[in-house]
Amino acid sequence: MSGLYHRKKDILPLSFYARDTVPVARELLGKVLVHNSAEGLTAGLIAETEAYIQGDPACHAYRGMTPRNRAMFGPPGRAYIYFTYGMHHCFNVVTAAPGIGEAVLIRALEPLEGIDIMRKRRGRQRLRELCSGPARLVQAMGLEPAMYGHDLTEEPLVLINWTPVSEEEVAVTTRVGISSGADLPLRFYLRGNEYISKKGETSGENTGNL
DNA sequence: GGAACGATTGAT
DNA sequence: TCAATCGTTCCT
Structure with missing residues (x-):
């Protein structure tokens, strides 16, 4: 059995997600994503996130609901995988009330558990190449398109409380890899964490107060 | 029906 | 710096 386990009470409740997206993106830092798959348990600490919100031209939901983004308009606390x-594929956590098309992109995890499984899935050995990037972590964690809309308060894929993160530990910058909405300070990461996505490292750090 | 475009990654 | 690669979205 693995060293990391959790109880039902550790799972983030629906109320965590059912509120404004930006604070959820900030507070997801330091939480842990756990996937108890057939291959074994993998888990990683969330080190980097981005918020995608209403009125934001980079948001997939900007032009309304489509077949692809419908999960963003559904209940919060669900997986939006595209x-x-x-x-x-990239993995998002749906936020805000139903009808509001917003979500948080998980961009990087610090690998905690099931590292050999991650290595096998990724075909890479170095820890920093396992979950440092939105598509990398999807592969390392064994997330599948079939998990589209999955309720993240239910096994086998859950988000759990882990370690508190103070404001001083959080850096705020513009988001990575977008053209429109590129000036918005909606990216959050754990300052100094070595598992931040590579592209993210170079995007200007506007930390300041937010 | 057609075309342009990615919330990226890995190799050059 | 650049190719890989194809579903989604929007235009005709």
């Missing part, structure tokens, strides 16, 4: 660049 396919991009013809080969990758």
